[in-house]
Amino acid sequence: MSVPVRTLFFAAYRDRLGVSELSIDLPSGSTVADLVNELRGRGAPFDMLPEKPAVAINQIYSFLDEPLTAGDEVAFIPPVAGG
Amino acid sequence: MIFAEVSSDPIDTAALLAKVGSDEDGAALLFIGVVRDHAEGRKVTGMRYDVYAEMATEVLREIALEASIPLGTDRIAVAHRFGELKIGDISVGIAVSSPHRAEAYEASRFVIEEIKKRLPVWKKEHYVDGVSEWVEGTIPPGAGLEGSTHVVPLTDEGLA
Numbered sequence: 518m519s520v521p522v523r524t525l526f527f528a529a530y531r532d533r534l535g536v537s538e539l540s541i542d543l544p545s546g547s548t549v550a551d552l553v554n555e556l557r558g559r560g561a562p563f564d565m566l567p568e569k570p571a572v573a574i575n576q577i578y579s580f581l582d583e584p585l586t587a588g589d590e591v592a593f594i595p596p597v598a599g600g
Numbered sequence: 601m602i603f604a605e606v607s608s609d610p611i612d613t614a615a616l617l618a619k620v621g622s623d624e625d626g627a628a629l630l631f632i633g634v635v636r637d638h639a640e641g642r643k644v645t646g647m648r649y650d651v652y653a654e655m656a657t658e659v660l661r662e663i664a665l666e667a668s669i670p671l672g673t674d675r676i677a678v679a680h681r682f683g684e685l686k687i688g689d690i691s692v693g694i695a696v697s698s699p700h701r702a703e704a705y706e707a708s709r710f711v712i713e714e715i716k717k718r719l720p721v722w723k724k725e726h727y728v729d730g731v732s733e734w735v736e737g738t739i740p741p742g743a744g745l746e747g748s749t750h751v752v753p754l755t756d757e758g759l760a
């Protein structure tokens with residue numbers, strides 16, 4: 518069984534990747550770290566993503582070993598610069 | 601009442617200040633962050649703010665809630681703008697009120713510092729030579745770590 522997740526990219530990540538959103542099917546039991554590896558494994562330009570990026574699952578900052586469940590929204594958060 | 605908003609509309613500072621204040625408050629503060637015309641020696645002509653809107657609204661509310669505890673009142677109103685901004689445009693507004701000034705200053709400072717640490721907002725500076733670049737940011741505290749497996753679980757034995 519697979520785990521479909523929706524990934525979001527913002528700011529510099531979106532510019533470099535050329536996409537703001539991707540739907541990805543992961544094997545069940547996958548964590549955020551597995552998602553990062555899957556993306557980086559695609560090669561350029563996805564290998565520009567850091568090995569340990571800041572991510573938010575369903576709009577909450579999350580650890581990389583957090584398991585993913587079907588329908589999760591996983592946002593890749595470049596270093597923030599509000600204010 | 602805590603108010604937190606992320607919008608592409610210009611920030612109405614008078615309306616923001618009007619959301620705080622009460623008969624028991626002797627201090628009301630309004631902080632505004634403004635787009636300036638230079639950055640690290642380069643002439644800036646404008647700024648584009650990107651935002652993860654749904655999350656940013658929640659994080660902004662969370663920051664205001666945390667600030668309200670030492671403030672002793674829940675009279676905090678904060679707004680962050682996104683989209684294309686010109687020099688002099690207001691990017692962030694923070695209104696706070698409390699019975700005495702010290703707590704208000706502290707809360708206002710806390711909110712802007714936390715915004716800079718963890719609000720999912722990004723800015724791209726436009727320079728006079730036509731080049732635009734994302735401003736180097738801050739990694740939100742705790743993000744990008746493997747942490748959940750390091751948490752020591754409470755065992756049943758310990759609760760006997």
